[in-house]
Amino acid sequence: MHVIERLPSVRRAPSAESVVTLLGQLLPLMGADSGMFLSLIADDAMRTSIRSLLACDERWAVEYSRQGWHGKDPWLRYALESQTPIRSSELHLHAWEADFNARSTELGFASALVIPAPSSFGAARVGVLVLGSSTPGHFDTADHLVLIVARALAMELHEWLLRTIREDLVERSGITPDQVDLLRREASGHTSKMIAADLRIKPKAVDRRFQRAMERLDAPDRKTAVRIARLYGLI
Template identity: 45%
Template structure:
């Protein structure tokens, strides 16, 4: 039987919720099921359930590659108001988001109220979150291990002012960190499977991607491979389509990220 936390919303004190003897067990039972999630819908349902077990009204998880100005590597699971997400995306606020930027530089979970907000864009982002019911939030970075540079960030939100500010935060951090790490591992494994199963990258494709990774231009690649610049560009376009990215730089970064080159 699926583990649910249907009564968590009745406990409006974080200290009260985290002091329950079954608190960690209830969260852990949901988190442990993430590795077996077959698709995004199932992973999202588990995110919603785990967040609810921890007392959150909403949650969002993002996984992305560091230093990705194109944002092509970004993947999201959004258990929150869809209008908020649409407005956030319309304004392309990724580069200015203080919560995302915190996750790039830190590994410790933190209350959103502790993250400095200084620029106009940052203030607008936080105000938009509050407008859609995120009046208190916790930001949980999820750094990857080994050579993988994909990192994640979990945001837990509450419509109750100051919900995450009081006692119980230490226990919440432990539970939230396990959820964030499992979500990031799930995305990494999913992307690896997609590359293996659907991209069908050939050895010739990998040779082109290695050149791109080394910063070689089209003319140099064509000369070294004994073909025309037009042929090189066409082959890169096919590779981009296979990998589902916008350009050859993103394709080479993705291939390197998952050990293909």
């Protein structure tokens, strides 16, 4: 299988278009004719960032967005609950997921492999790769090697999306390298007095710098700012 040899190309891809193109090329090598990858980062209970890479029927992509299916997506729900790949035929579906399942079956995902891309942050940062086939039962006897390769691909796609989300956050917030370093020190347990002594400034000046960093990340306190920085891979 040539998928492993091409995985480094995923992380180096310069744009979403190039990643989707590469995903589309890799799908047939894993026995799939449709595929999608979705990444979710939950800053807190009110802020969630969802990004996707879609190599499937355009009608499915349009409906996913229009119907707000991320809240009724059994594949994403499963990835939030488990780290183990599963066949779609083995998923327990809730009643509110029926429309999603029916439409997905019609548009290229009659059979699917659902491959979670977990992180150390649990449900706060997770991804899911779905390999689909228009043939019912196609993945019911999927080769074990396909599962291994799919998990590796899922993690590469997750890392690629995390990088782009992080770059967007830096550009949008305007947070500086010095402010990121300040948050890194906080994460290491350094107090304002310790940081002030190291930087040869007053503790109040350190507190003001923290305040500006918190404002950039729209965080109410240092702890939340550090958590956001960690979630997005800034520190």
